[in-house]
């Protein structure tokens with residue numbers, strides 16, 4: 001039995017994003033083409049919706 005997750009696309013460059021069937025809301029997926037990270041915000045058997053993940057500022061120290 002094979003499980004195929006619904007397809008979704010990069011919000012920046014429109015390349016296909018690979019969403020694994022067992023992923024849950026909150027997973028982060030990076031685009032293979034442009035590197036943009038997306039957060040899975042909605043997931044059901046038929047639908048996956050992603051939004052741009054917030055950029056993480058790693059240089060808060062002074």
Ligand SMILES: [Zn+2]
Nearest residue numbers: 010013031034
């Ligand atoms: Zn992309």
